[in-house]
Amino acid sequence: MAAEAPTANGKVWATMALIALGAVPAGALRLSGAHIDPIVGAMIYGGGIVCGAFLLSWAAEVAEMDISGSLAIALLALIAVLPEYTIEAVLAWDAGASYNPATQVITDEMARAAANVTGANRLLIGLGWSAVILIYWLKRREKLDLRGEMNLEISMLIIATAIMGLIVVFQQVSIILAVVLIGVYLAYLWISSTGESEEPELIGVALVIGSLPVARRRATVVLMFLYAAAVILLAAEPFVHGLVETGAEFGID
Numbered sequence: 001m002a003a004e005a006p007t008a009n010g011k012v013w014a015t016m017a018l019i020a021l022g023a024v025p026a027g028a029l030r031l032s033g034a035h036i037d038p039i040v041g042a043m044i045y046g047g048g049i050v051c052g053a054f055l056l057s058w059a060a061e062v063a064e065m066d067i068s069g070s071l072a073i074a075l076l077a078l079i080a081v082l083p084e085y086t087i088e089a090v091l092a093w094d095a096g097a098s099y100n101p102a103t104q105v106i107t108d109e110m111a112r113a114a115a116n117v118t119g120a121n122r123l124l125i126g127l128g129w130s131a132v133i134l135i136y137w138l139k140r141r142e143k144l145d146l147r148g149e150m151n152l153e154i155s156m157l158i159i160a161t162a163i164m165g166l167i168v169v170f171q172q173v174s175i176i177l178a179v180v181l182i183g184v185y186l187a188y189l190w191i192s193s194t195g196e197s198e199e200p201e202l203i204g205v206a207l208v209i210g211s212l213p214v215a216r217r218r219a220t221v222v223l224m225f226l227y228a229a230a231v232i233l234l235a236a237e238p239f240v241h242g243l244v245e246t247g248a249e250f251g252i253d
Contacts, residue, residue, distance in 0.1 A: 023055075025044050026047065026051075026235040031234070048232075056232075082229070088113065088116055091113040094113070156188045
């Protein structure tokens with residue numbers, strides 16, 4: 001770790017507790033089965049997903065202390081997009097349920113699923129990556145040089161991108177293609193796991209958790225993962241439906 005932090009840091013623990021409590025209304029509302037105004041519901045469920053994402057990111061940072069650097073990056077990337085993937089899974093399920101093979105008509109649900117995944121990727125590549133480089137330059141006043149640092153990641157990205165080109169050729173995403181892409185990712189995880197773990201530079205909440213004794217640290221990380229994942233899974237479906245209903249109220253499809 002970059003620096004030592006006292007185990008009992010009241011302010012940081014209070015921040016984590018506040019974030020954890022912020023996710024409670026979403027889970028409680030979903031489990032209650034109550035139906036409320038879609039705008040209010042979308043705000044509550046969306047807030048729960050955001051709180052869960054914070055907890056996931058902190059837990060993933062601390063988990064880097066126990067796993068290899070490349071594997072940590074792979075898992076952290078997966079965890080970081082878990083809220084988005086959960087929402088996309090709901091949209092994809094609705095899209096599949098709305099499709100009628102007899103008519104082969106593109107439904108609104110199918111259009112939403114496609115718009116969500118392509119829009120998310122455009123934001124990630126167009127805004128996310130460029131923002132990281134810009135912030136780094138503003139901080140250091142030098143270019144971000146990753147040569148020799150991410151050979152495995154870049155190689156796997158090239159392979160996955162080449163495979164994705166088959167979607168354009170065949171005009172569909174088949175089960176076989178999905179299995180191949182998942183296989184590429186699993187291969188990446190396996191290769192990454194063979195590397196050595198490195199001491200991460202933790203700050204804030206992650207630093208305080210990382211300074212705990214090993215057993216307590218790992219237990220805390222596991223509990224954070226489970227709690228955040230449960231909240232996100234509970235909130236994803238009603239959040240999506242709340243957004244759709246909210247859009248309908250404002251005449252936006």
